[in-house]
Amino acid sequence: MKPVAFASIGECMIELSAGNGADWRMGFAGDTFNTAWYVRAILPDAKRVAYVTGLGDDPFSDKMRDFFLRAGVETDRIRTIAGRRPGLYAITLDKAERSFTYWRGESAARCLADNASWLRRATSGAGVLYLSGITLAILTPPARQRLMKALAAARRAGATIAFDPNYRPVLWPSKKAAGEAIEAAFAISDIALPTLSDAEALFGKSFWRIADGLAQSGSELVVKNGEEPALVFWDGRQSEVPPLEAKRLVDTTGAGDSFSGAYLAGRIMRLDPLRAARLGHAVAAEVVGVHGALAKIDGAKLLQAAASPAERK
Numbered sequence: 397m398k399p400v401a402f403a404s405i406g407e408c409m410i411e412l413s414a415g416n417g418a419d420w421r422m423g424f425a426g427d428t429f430n431t432a433w434y435v436r437a438i439l440p441d442a443k444r445v446a447y448v449t450g451l452g453d454d455p456f457s458d459k460m461r462d463f464f465l466r467a468g469v470e471t472d473r474i475r476t477i478a479g480r481r482p483g484l485y486a487i488t489l490d491k492a493e494r495s496f497t498y499w500r501g502e503s504a505a506r507c508l509a510d511n512a513s514w515l516r517r518a519t520s521g522a523g524v525l526y527l528s529g530i531t532l533a534i535l536t537p538p539a540r541q542r543l544m545k546a547l548a549a550a551r552r553a554g555a556t557i558a559f560d561p562n563y564r565p566v567l568w569p570s571k572k573a574a575g576e577a578i579e580a581a582f583a584i585s586d587i588a589l590p591t592l593s594d595a596e597a598l599f600g601k602s603f604w605r606i607a608d609g610l611a612q613s614g615s616e617l618v619v620k621n622g623e624e625p626a627l628v629f630w631d632g633r634q635s636e637v638p639p640l641e642a643k644r645l646v647d648t649t650g651a652g653d654s655f656s657g658a659y660l661a662g663r664i665m666r667l668d669p670l671r672a673a674r675l676g677h678a679v680a681a682e683v684v685g686v687h688g689a690l691a692k693i694d695g696a697k698l699l700q701a702a703a704s705p706a707e708r709k
Contacts, residue, residue, distance in 0.1 A: 397472050401443035401664055403522040404432035405543070406531040407505035408449060408464075409498075410456060412486040413687060420486070424463050425689040427528050427562055430650045434657025434679055436468045438695035439664060446470040448518045450504035452480035457504065473518040475511065480504030487649060500534070509539035512546070519546045519555075524587075524660060526558040529594075532577045533567035540577060548584050559585040560656050563594040574598055582606060585615055587663070589656045592621045618659060618673060620652055626677070630669045637673035640701075642681040650689030655680045658698070667702075675702035 406428030412420045429447060436445040447469050451457035453476055460482055461471050483500030500506075509515050519525055525547060532540055551557050561578045568574040575598055582588055588610055595603040607629070610617050617629040625636035655676035662672030678701045683691045 397446075397517055397521060398444060398470065399521040399523075400446045400470065401439060401523045402432065402435045402660065403446040403448050403473060403519070403525055404428040404435070405448040405508070405519070405525065405527040407483060407500075407503060407508075407534055408447065408460060409500065409503070410460075410482050410484040411689070412484065414486075414488055421687075423690065424460050424482075425650065427530050427560070427653050428526065429464075429469075430653035430689045431526060431528075431560075431657040431660070432469055433467060433690050434654045434693070435661045435664075437693050438658055438661035438675070438679075438699065441468070443664065444470055446473045446522070448473040448508065450475045450477045450480065450506070450508040451482060452476070452504045453478050454481045456482055475504075475508060475514055475518070477504040477507045480507065503534065506534050506536075507539075509535050509543040509546075512542050515542055515546045516549065519550045520553065522550065522555055524556045524558055524664060525550055526560075526656075526660065527581070528560045528562040529574070529578050529581075530562050530564060530567065532581060533564060533574070544580060544584065551584060551586070556586045557584055558587040558589065558656075558660055560589040560591075560652075561594055561598070562591070562652075563598045565597070571598060579606065582610060582615075585610075587616045587618070587660070589618050589620065589659065591652050592619050595619070616663075616669060618669070618676075620655055620676075626655075626673050628669050628673050635670055637670055637677065639677045640674075640681040642684045645684050648684050649687075650691075651680045651684050653689065654683040654691070661695075662699075662702070671702055675699060678702045 408426040408429035411423045411425040483503035485496050485498045559581045611629040619627040625638040628635045658679035659672045659676040662675045678698045
């Protein structure tokens with residue numbers, strides 16, 4: 397497996413989004429792949445981006461691999477699981493707000509951490525390894541532990557671990573199970589990217605105790621908060637970074653993932669955390685103006701938009 401600047405770990409699914417009348421559009425998306433898409437859109441071509449997942453041996457898995465490659469996301473860290481196939485979800489919209497219906501029981505991604513030796517190889521040689529709470533939720537407890545061990549080993553070898561809790565209650569057997577798994581992931585993370593509403597739904601006000609512990613331990617923490625400023629904690633400092641106003645609001649699907657992808661791409665490019673957060677907001681403001689989770693963006697233009705007034709001079 398080739399060394400990469402960024403590898404995202406999780407589940408990409410077949411996406412059905414409502415079109416005109418009874419027509420539906422088919423695409424591919426999922427929180428961790430969405431993030432990889434935006435990292436790829438912003439990083440220079442020389443910095444490789446990969447996706448770590450399980451796919452089946454069916455035609456839809458083949459189409460998904462081809463889609464990854466066309467997007468510039470490398471596929472040599474994908475495990476093929478015979479007899480499995482990708483999960484599927486459908487998006488319905490009420491104005492710009494979306495709701496989801498899922499079919500993911502036979503998803504090959506649920507088996508991505510079943511083989512420990514393959515997993516160690518798939519998580520090695522990456523500058524940044526990214527996962528979400530959904531990555532954790534789709535795995536069995538033993539597979540989750542294998543993934544955590546592989547990530548800890550990669551971190552000891554020099555990788556930066558980035559984590560978005562992305563709490564989805566329906567995927568967990570209990571709030572307690574989710575809280576324990578997500579706190580364990582926080583503990584090995586160098587960069588944490590929680591959304592405030594998700595974090596408070598899971599942890600309540602005790603989230604701020606966890607956040608303080610992360611900041612005190614030296615982790616970089618970026619708390620996303622929708623239309624409110626993001627809170628950035630790094631190097632003993634705390635700042636608010638206000639969002640950019642979107643030119644139009646069509647669909648909020650993928651907005652948080654796009655912020656995370658842009659932020660991480662910025663940090664890989666050695667932007668400071670505040671400018672990386674401004675880049676995250678700039679990309680998210682573009683994404684909410686189109687249908688679906690994956691928008692075509694001009695990374696160079698948005699990097700300039702994220703610069704402070706002094707930096708633009």
